[in-house]
Amino acid sequence: MIDLFTVFTKTNLFTTLISIVVAVAPAIFWLVYIYKKDRHEKEPIALLLLLIFGGLLATVTSFVLETISSFGEAYLAVMMPNAVILTTTISAMLVGIIEESSKYFFLKKFSFNRKAFDYTFDGLVYAVYVSLGFALAENLLYVFSYGISVALPRALLTIPAHMSFGVYMGAFYGLAKVYDAMGDSDASKRYARIGLIVAMVLHGVYDALAMLSHLSFFYIAFYVFVVVLDILVYITIMNRQKDDRRIQEIIQERLNYKVPSSIGSDRNQSEKSVEY
Numbered sequence: 385m386i387d388l389f390t391v392f393t394k395t396n397l398f399t400t401l402i403s404i405v406v407a408v409a410p411a412i413f414w415l416v417y418i419y420k421k422d423r424h425e426k427e428p429i430a431l432l433l434l435l436i437f438g439g440l441l442a443t444v445t446s447f448v449l450e451t452i453s454s455f456g457e458a459y460l461a462v463m464m465p466n467a468v469i470l471t472t473t474i475s476a477m478l479v480g481i482i483e484e485s486s487k488y489f490f491l492k493k494f495s496f497n498r499k500a501f502d503y504t505f506d507g508l509v510y511a512v513y514v515s516l517g518f519a520l521a522e523n524l525l526y527v528f529s530y531g532i533s534v535a536l537p538r539a540l541l542t543i544p545a546h547m548s549f550g551v552y553m554g555a556f557y558g559l560a561k562v563y564d565a566m567g568d569s570d571a572s573k574r575y576a577r578i579g580l581i582v583a584m585v586l587h588g589v590y591d592a593l594a595m596l597s598h599l600s601f602f603y604i605a606f607y608v609f610v611v612v613l614d615i616l617v618y619i620t621i622m623n624r625q626k627d628d629r630r631i632q633e634i635i636q637e638r639l640n641y642k643v644p645s646s647i648g649s650d651r652n653q654s655e656k657s658v659e660y
Contacts (some may be wrong), residue, residue: 411523414547418513418516438490440489441490451480480588480591487515519542523538545613550619556582560579561577590609
């Protein structure tokens with residue numbers, strides 16, 4: 385009697401299916417986690433899928449841009465052969481700038497003017513979905529290129545890292561939406577830029593430490609950085625969830641707070657200002 389399981393497991397189809405599951409499962413886990421953290425109005429599934437697709441597009445964009453930048457990095461390595469730490473750090477920062485900029489481009493294009501973007505926490509959800517869409521596509525490429533052996537370290541380190549960058553980008557992205565709704569475009573752009581820069585720097589530092597982790601000092605520094613980042617990201621998610629407010633309520637509260645005391649002093653005394 386033929387052992388159908390043995391036959392099936394030896395086929396390329398089985399290997400392909402296992403590779404896909406192993407590559408995709410970690411991203412899906414964090415997608416569900418962030419979705420559940422949205423305690424008010426759940427975001428439209430169609431929009432969330434679009435943002436994941438935006439992450440896939442960001443992967444393609446980053447691949448093209450990083451291919452172009454690699455020529456400059458190669459030239460730099462030739463010109464500075466003894467400055468390995470410096471050239472590695474520059475390369476890592478370039479990756480952070482390119483990948484986070486690509487994510488932000490599709491994040492804003494697909495979500496900023498959406499009617500569903502009506503709570504501050506939505507910005508964090510949207511940014512994380514784009515980041516995890518990016519991580520999902522990148523993970524598929526790595527698993528199919530280098531085998532299933534890379535899946536576990538990427539599941540424990542790389543995919544959560546991409547989510548972490550998205551959390552910080554999204555926290556400021558939500559604030560940018562608040563100020564945009566208030567008509568303060570300068571403040572909106574400022575907060576959007578801060579979120580993007582923070583994501584770029586975190587990404588660059590993560591990559592630099594990972595690329596230099598063959599050196600004992602950077603090996604230790606890398607894992608310290610990862611642990612501290614994970615703790616801070618968890619705290620940020622919890623705080624943003626707790627402080628989640630409908631954007632129109634924030635605007636109305638700020639308008640009421642600015643009413644002259646001669647007109648509405650009694651009401652102003654009973655209202656709390658909201659810090660955003």
